[in-house]
Amino acid sequence: MQTPQRIAVVGSGLVGTLLAIYLKKQGHTVHVFDRSADIRTVEFSGRSINLVMSDRGWKTLADIGLDDAIRSIGIPVDKRAIHLKDGQINYQYYGKEGEAIFSLSRGVLNRKMIDLAEEAGVEFFFEHRIWDVTLAEATLHMGPTEKGAWTDLKYDKVFGADGAFSRIRHRMQRQSMFDYSQEFMKIGYKELHIPANPDGSHKIDKNSLHIWPRGHFMLMALANLDGSFTCTLFMPFEGENSFEQLKDETALVNFFAEYFPDTAAVIPDLVSNFFKNPTSYLAIMKCYPWTFEDKVALIGDSAHAIVPFYGHGMNAGFEDITLLNQMIEQYGDDWNAIFRAYEKSRKPNADAIAELSRRNFEEMSAKTADAQFLLQKKIEKWFSDKHPDKWMPLYSRVTFSLQPYAEALAIGDYQNAIMEEVMQLPNIEEIWNSPEVEAKIIALLQQKQ
Structure with a gap:
């Protein structure tokens, strides 16, 4: 264990929460801040893509003894089910017999992770808005509004796990020699829903990642424990077969009848789902360095936001924690060495999974057919x-x-x-x-x- 310190984690998402558990088990006092309400008290829907856990994520959980608790809320997925326009379904297995990714509802998983963190002794502060950080002092600045009076919160270390639009990274970007790029894809997504059968069973094979590949756009579905599926429609914002063309009920129903005819039997609330849920954006974000001295570090999407087409955003973020923990075991209390080794090792791999994820959209939307x-x-x-x-x-x-x-x-x-x-x-x-x-x-x- 390390010499105990006061550490703040900004962001109560999956990576921030799991990092907090790791740091707590190293003997630190850990406070997690999030500007949103406690996810356990609100309905979580409308802009989600189901997560898939693979070996990298399982390792991070297993290293701290949480893999069984998380496996119990997931569904194994061992293949793609590729739905062609003529109604034929082709199956493509992911790996060898017994190899599977796990489908996990983002909301269910995040709630479970927060429960596990609190059991470990991590303290959460929801609806606490962090606007800025003084890097050299690891001091957070919190207040009800960006322009109003702020309260200063002094820590020994601050971790920015507050996502692609991180406030912690925003401060780091204002330094000299800080590289940053952000690229929005021309493709957006919208969440849809396949409900369970009346008896609670799944309407389609629960152990498949369902894909309806149609070239520049596609529909995807992953199973949930309650018998439902979270569906995601990925398509361009503009042009032929795009979100801008689906402005009314008639256009939407005709579009699905032409390109996804077999979904009529399983998505009964297509129209209400489509027009209720927001159209969301996809962005790739890269930056470097990820740390400031021995005081502040970025992790997960705050350091390397990627698109979801390889299913590795969470897995890459969890692997950040695995690597960081290895550096802690190697360097002990030398946080300068820990942070340098962490960012140097992870940066090329974060760039690689960003490229792999970008490429996989073409594979899933076009090549699988x-x-x-x-x-x-x-x-x-x-x-x-x-x-x-x-x-x-x-x-x-x-x-x-x-x-x-x-x-x-x-x-x-x-x-x-x-x-x-x-x-x-x-x-x-x-x-x-x-x-x-x-x-x-x-x-x-x-x-x-």
């Missing part, structure tokens, strides 16, 4: 099953291993270059699992080493 792409994935799985020492598919590297994201990205690009050559073989559709294809892949692996 493409026969050649599906064949390529089939070949990769077949070869990987035969030669696990020679090939692990990119998705498995990212989701079912702890390999650094940057390494997974580099190896994934290398493997894709090999597969591009393999897919050019004559009659690949007929010979895809032949000794000829196997020999070709092995030869290309040897060539490119």
